[in-house]
Amino acid sequence: MKSREIHLTQHFTGKVKPEYFEMTEIDLPDPGEGEIQVKNAWLSVDPYMRGRMIGIKTYVDPFQVGGPMEGGAVGQVVKSKADGFAEGDWVMSMHGWREGWTAPAAGITKIDANLLPAEAYLGVAGMPGMTAYIGLKRMIDLKPGESLWMSAGAGAVGTAGIQFAKAMGANVVATAGGAEKTAFCTEIGADAVVDYKAVDDLAAAVKTAAKPLGGVDAYYENVGGDHLQAALDVIKPFGRFAVCGMIARYNDDTPLPGPTNLTQIVAKKLTLRGFIVSDHFDLQGQFIQDLSGWMMAGKVKTRDTIYEGVEKTPEAFMGLFEGKNIGKMLVKI
């Protein structure tokens, strides 16, 4: 089996450009003892991948230049020489950005594509969903009746977070950019929505939107920059921040200054907690249990933005930073 795969041509800072990626085609070797060969069906692109392109070790190692990229992927086993894996089985792996792969079966997760669509394991039931869940449950400890501001409300984590927060009995103010995204936030249950691209004063707009909900008790940070500044202004005393990401900052050529109002951390006695999903897998069982219940009760909808063909993976990835996705950004092979 042949497989086309995307390689990184160099490490870089600043804006992501197409020339940083190249596609090559390889012949997949037959699986050896304990290995499987898999044809990927869906590839994930996620903002965190940006950090691995800089070439500096952060919390994960950088991508290797000239080698295949890594990322979440789901696909079906084509050939197996590993116990417990049969042709046709659906699996989830980090062998993404490629059409197929041959690798050891150890560490590869089998998924049930009858229970949920296979691609959901890259979205609401996968890393973005778990990220939303941990932020709300463990970082913020969101309580029924409280009000959450979810930033990037139409993104993969945001759409999961809005619906999970509602399912937990909380109120949600969502922010998103543009009419289509804000409409989607409303559709999935946000009590109030602000189009950050359409307002001059984000803090004032969120404050007004949150007023009927009793103000903002907690903020889910996906954006950084002006959103963080506004959140520090808007949040109520003792507010909690789940700091999941700051996508507005990832492509800066040179680091930009932070908010001018950080003294609010003291004045309002705020707690800010940064986190990475992989440190919290102990909550996975509880997440799956809660999510199953919410899905059966019809409380969680999903929507994906889909690019077709492995060659579109860099374009899909770059689209994340231009806000081109509603819901989870996926590449269909």
Next chain:
Amino acid sequence: MKSREIHLTQHFTGKVKPEYFEMTEIDLPDPGEGEIQVKNAWLSVDPYMRGRMIGIKTYVDPFQVGGPMEGGAVGQVVKSKADGFAEGDWVMSMHGWREGWTAPAAGITKIDANLLPAEAYLGVAGMPGMTAYIGLKRMIDLKPGESLWMSAGAGAVGTAGIQFAKAMGANVVATAGGAEKTAFCTEIGADAVVDYKAVDDLAAAVKTAAKPLGGVDAYYENVGGDHLQAALDVIKPFGRFAVCGMIARYNDDTPLPGPTNLTQIVAKKLTLRGFIVSDHFDLQGQFIQDLSGWMMAGKVKTRDTIYEGVEKTPEAFMGLFEGKNIGKMLVKI
């Protein structure tokens, strides 16, 4: 009894200037039923008071223009018409910035000036000590063997914090400005000290100083600005920040931008907790118990910077922002 007292002439932002204060002399009324008359012996000036001079409600009400200022003070009862208070009793009150006062005894705390010097109740055994304790115990949850970076290590909170952290079995890197202050940090037990005024790259200097201690696990924030930027750079993954104050920012005319490296909150999975001592009085019993033990074991020294005469109170207060104090800044009447 006559009393001279300091009034605020206007609310203001920016640098503190002498003309914002004026002194007047009043005749203290005799105490009515349930009241006491007290001659203050020691007045406290503290950085948090700056926030009450802006004229905007933050976590405490602003000082009233034209009325006597408030602040921690200890003194002795001169006349009493209140049960439980006798002439000569030592008391602690918020009726500071003045030589004496007549007011209801309700809410006034009697102190034991035999156990500790009366002025210690404004320092290590008072609000600054309690602030240091809460930051270490509750915000950071400092563990034996961990390493703490204490900023403003020669200040009232810093000197308490260095000694408490050592008494808790932790290691301490202290930062302070100038040779006298850094020498004092060493004298009271800091394992390593950096003179932030003498280095070009604060982060690199602290990193080097902390290396023999295994790096920095937790940061006690009193300063803001370049200190916060350096702390985000230096701190180890899962680091905890107790955010007590940002004195470098209090006198800004216009708010200045924050650090350029806030994405470290995510990358290093940091927790930042802002706090105000008054929300944590439930820990006071435990604080007094721990402090008594440490003092009896000779683990806590104090040092004060003393201005004499109520008329010097504004100068003492302004001195806080110029780093003129080592240990607690006090005014002796």
